[in-house]
Amino acid sequence: MCGGPQGVGMGEGYTVGIDLGTTRSAVAYVAGGDPEVITTGNSGESVIPSVVQFDEDGAVNVGQTAANLAIQHPDRTVTEIKREMGSEEPIAVAGEEYLPEQISSLILEHVVEEAEASIGRDVEGAVITVPAYFDDTKRTATESAGEIAGLDVKRLLPEPSAACLAYGLHESKLGESEAELAFVYDLGGGTFDATLVEIDYEINSVETLHTAGDNDLGGSDWTDRIVEWITEGIHADTDVAVEDDPEQLARIRQEAKSAKHRLSDLNSTEVSVPFVVPEQSYTFSEELTREKFEELTADLAAATTDPLDDLFERADYTPDQVDKVLLAGGSVRMPHIQELVSDYFEQEASMEINPEEAIALGAAIQAEIIDEDGADAAAMLPGETDDIVLIDVVPQSLGVRLSDGSIDHIIEQDEQIPTSTRKESYGTVEPGQTSVQIRVYQGEGDTAEENTKIGTAVLRDIPPRPPGEPSLAVEFRITTDGRLEVTGEDLKTGKQVETAIESALHHSPEEIDDLGEQLPALNEP
Structure with a gap:
């Protein structure tokens, strides 16, 4: 069993695929040549809420149990921690402070325990998916979360690549079709x-x-709009700012999320929060139509087309040249x-497999292929080769900050990875200077302020x-x-220096152990 750094020995356990999601996570493995998402023992669901709740006795609940307790104990609950990944600011909860990667490690530990109970084998390694657009800081934090949970992180797999693996296998097209632009x-x-x-x-x-x-755009933003609609209605009826009450706000958010899900199947739904203003014995109850919901969130839906437009401005293709559009993610x-996606590409988008499971299934396929004991790998690859080739790109440009505050981009967005680029035009700034700070940034802006700082690499003893x-x-x-690696060289002496990027997000093995030991134990799932 996982459970902090004291896991089973390397190579002794099973490797699974994990979709570590903002609101819900999933874990999958390969059995008999087919990937399968595990169902949880306490709910029978294939997705697990990414919710962490700290008991008063010091133990931790994760998943559906934590989600159920969140309304009663919002001050002891952490949700949507994925949005905080890459931040160096700790999360304050239940009187303690934890780094985002520590909270995420508890989610990973829980889903691994669920997987072990389902598979009947110890889990040692994992392929963990990350958004393709995650920068280096967020990827680093995700890998650290896996290590804190005691996992051998075999690979961080971009979520779109995982979805492609799942859809391609599901349709049994590997080896039976020519190339497709998806x-x-x-x-x-x-x-x-x-x-x-x-x-x-x-x-x-x-x-x-x-x-x-x-x-910073996802289904929780759609939920927020319903929450705002409810709280505004309550205020209009009662003159009470119910959003100042954490417990009532948690109840409202739960109903808002449920209403959002219902409106995927219904044209209207009754939104009800009983006794939400108890001092007035007031119950909020209003009908929310799908049309009104879409009106409330029209700008959010439109915002998803901005990245599409940006992508096709850089691409050598146009939307009408796309052979197939794949949908992933529960939202x-x-x-x-x-409808928006179908209109944009002028074709019906594919939802042939559960979009909430596609990414975990793809991660499981990759896990089986790279696992030394992956006996089922060949059965999943009916093409002419015995392996799968995954070619990814740099999601955001990488560069260094110059003395005037501008950014010199060294590796450009959309370059294939793995990749490397060398520049020999740098020098010192001050007389007698014997060390140089290489401040690394990621993003498309021309100045440091417009980009995300990844960390600092230091050339010493020059x-x-x-x-x-x-x-x-x-x-x-x-x-x-x-992941980014940096090498510096003094051209005068020929001395090369492997420069570790100094950042609070890069943890040594000893720090990983310490971060795991600081966490309370999980309650039994």
């Missing part, structure tokens, strides 16, 4: 990815061509989203030289996982 529209609980992919079924190849997205169940003399080289390498 587009993955992935609207999850808290993030949005738009990705153009070329799939060659004959040689088992999934090549990402371009990606765009929004790490694509909203009818107006399906001999003094005249300021401004171009005598230093920096090489950026991006691994298959999309």
